[in-house]
Each structure stands twice: as structure tokens, then as C-alpha cells.
Amino acid sequence: MRDEPLVLGIETSCDETGVGIVRGHTLLADALASSVDQHARFGGVVPEVASRAHLEALVPTMQRALDEAGVTLADVDAIAVTSGPGLAGALLVGVAAAKGYALAAEKPIYGVNHLAAHVAVDTLEHGPLPEPAVAMLVSGGHSSLLLVDDLTAGVTPLGATIDDAAGEAFDKVARLLGLGFPGGPIIDRSARDGDAASIHFPRGLTAPKDMVAHRFDFSFSGLKTAVARWVEARERAGEPVPVADVSASFQEAVCDVLTAKAIDACRSTGVRTLVIGGGVAANSRLRVLAEERAARHGIAVRVPRPGLCTDNGAMVAALGSHLVKAGIAPSRLDLPADSAMGLTEVSVPG
Ligand code: KG4
């Protein structure tokens, strides 16, 4: 195990400052500082507030991670950092810090793709990813289905949301129900006391006519509007809004579409492994439904534990470790913070 590379990963693409340390596939430290409370009253992440919070949290989070792993920066073989996609100012803080640490400690640096890191993190729990695999990434900013032939070389997009991301839909529906931010975990909890079959909300892009151009794409904005209309109608009629039933029915609509399309993607490509990542992968109903439906078709589902699904530094370290082991060249030291980094770019070239 000593022969495995010791890689430190820094994540600052959104509102979590994360520093993770892994040796090979073994997680040694996963230190996290979140600015989520500072955004709650705005109902969404405020980029400027997030950047400032990263600046304050980065050095202490770094120290906590090193202490937790019982290593020093000198022991580390490589530093990985999220280069994109994400909030430009937030990314800049992590990228600048990583460059500083890499220069000071004379370590190679890997600027990596946040979305590929959401896939790579699963290896910390379940070992090497069988390839090819289908990955479903569902977070606050992204909802995509990807074919992963070789994670070090890039992934092939199969489909993506054409409007809101899945996590964004959870956040918006939670806001209109007056439940707080971020909405995903609150709706997940509220749904436990509700009846998922009580209201039938629309399933976007699942009609036969959508199967041609949008078979693996998602749309959640119509669903969000349908929930808003349903709630408004109740309020206009002076009737109480059954929050738990709305939560459960909305959650069911999202999870139904996500799992149906993910399984369809596996079957159409002949792939037997589905890996789910991103914050929405923490959803309890999504995890159960994906397992149930995949089992019927002999497909194995891999979902990391909820704490590794949401943004963290361990995922960046996991991808970095994968790249080091594959002999991929480090990035150049002037690597950018690339808010629109594309999925075909797993790491910034050297
Ligand atoms: O991956 P992530 O931490 O950050 C981004 O890269 O966006 O994902 C955050 C998103 C938020 O929209 C949050 O509401 C959602 O993930 N989320 C959940 C759950 N936990 C977090 N959505 C549904 N159910 C959950 N349990």
C-alpha cells in the first residue's frame, strides 16, 4: 500500500471548501468547510460570498486534512485541484492555493474536472470502476448521463438536462414550499411522511415523441412549474398544502425519470455498471429505486455514501490518484480556473 501514490485534492467549485487525501483507493482524510449557511437566506449560492468563504477556510481546512491523515505536505506525491466547471471566483481560490502549495513543496499539480471527480470518488468505496460504465451525475448544477470507457481519457456525453439541473429542481421546489436551502435533503426528509402516489406530476421528456431527439436528456423545469401551479391552486382555494405529499410526489417524479433513463442508457449501450454521483445521488428514494430497477436487468449500481456524493476534496484526490497511477502527465503550472470546462477534458494537459 505504501507504493500507492499519496494524493491531496482541493475542491472549491461551489460552496464547499474541501481538502481530501488518498493513498491509491484508500481515503485518509476528508476535511470540509461549508458556506451553505451564509447562502441560505438568499435561497441559492451567492458566488461572491462563496469565494470569500473559500479564502477564509482554505488554509485551516488544509491543515485539518493533513492532521487527519497524519502526513505533511512533503509526503504528498501530487496535488489535484478542481479546475472546472464551477463558479469562476470560487474555482480561482482553489486553483491559486493549489499552485502555491505545489510551487512551495515542489509537487506536480493536476487541474481536474469536477464532474469526472464525482465519478472517480466511488472508487474510494467500491474499488476500481469496471469500464465501460454508465455514469449519472446529478447535482445542483448538472444532470448528465455519460458513457465512461476510460476515466483518464474523457467521457462521452449521452444526454443532459435541457433546462434545470435535478438538484436545482429540488432547491426551487423546496423554496416554493417554504422549506429552506439546500432543498434536496429537506425534501428527502419531508417526503418520508408523504404519499408519493398522491399527486401525479409530469415526467419530462419521457413521451414517445421525445425518445428520438431527447432519449437520454432531462427536463425538470416543467415539473417545477407543475408543482408551483398545484400549490397555488390549493392556496387560492384556501386549503392547506400537504407539504409531505407534495415533497414525496415531486421526488418520485424526479427519481422515476432519472432511474428510467439511466437504466435505458445502460441497456442501449450494453453496459452492466451504473455509477451515480453528485449531490442528488444522496437522495434516499433515488438510491432505492435505482437498485430495484437495475436489479431487474442484471445491472450493478454503485453509489458512494451520501457524504461522498456532495462536493468534497476526497473526490478530487481520488481522480488525481487515478491519473497519477495511469501515468498521465501533470498539468502545466499556469493551469486555468475554467468555469465552463467540458466533459471531454478530465484534466488540464501538461
Ligand atoms: O454535488 P453538489 O454538492 O454540488 C454541486 O456540484 O452542485 O450538489 C448539491 C445539490 C443541491 O441542489 C442539493 O439540494 C442536492 O444536491 N442534494 C440533494 C440531496 N442532498 C443534496 N437532492 C436530493 N436529495 C438529497 N438527499
Ligand code: ZN
Ligand atoms: Zn458537484
